[in-house]
Amino acid sequence: MGLLSWIIVGAVAGMLAGLVMRGRGFGFLGDVVVGIVGACIGGGVAVWYFHAPDPMNGISLTSVVIASLGAIVFIILIRIVQAIGARR
Numbered sequence: 001m002g003l004l005s006w007i008i009v010g011a012v013a014g015m016l017a018g019l020v021m022r023g024r025g026f027g028f029l030g031d032v033v034v035g036i037v038g039a040c041i042g043g044g045v046a047v048w049y050f051h052a053p054d055p056m057n058g059i060s061l062t063s064v065v066i067a068s069l070g071a072i073v074f075i076i077l078i079r080i081v082q083a084i085g086a087r088r
Contacts, residue, residue, distance in 0.1 A: 005059050010035030013067035020068075021075045034078075038071025039063070045070065 011028075014035030018025050026034055046052040046066055057063065 006036055006039060007032060008059055009063050009067050010039055012064050013038050013071045016064070016068045017071035017075055020072060023075075023079075034074055035067055035071050038069070038074045039067035040070065041073055042066035042068075042070025 011032045012035065014026075014031030014033070017034060017038060018031050025031070043066060
């Protein structure tokens with residue numbers, strides 16, 4: 001998938017994950033970064049655990065869903081790390 005496709009899917013996935021997870025949010029650029037990282041996480045999980053041949057292959061509904069689920073997982077990890085840091 002080209003760089004522009006990753007940015008578009010990342011932006012959509014980050015915004016969807018932000019809506020689902022609610023909270024203070026990360027802003028537009030932060031949502032894009034969260035979505036791109038989420039696409040990497042979601043794509044990795046889809047390949048490693050579900051043996052999907054190429055889950056992130058362009059702009060499609062499947063790519064957005066996988067990236068959004070990965071972004072949600074990434075937001076959960078961020079919140080866990082923030083909670084642990086706040087306890088110290």
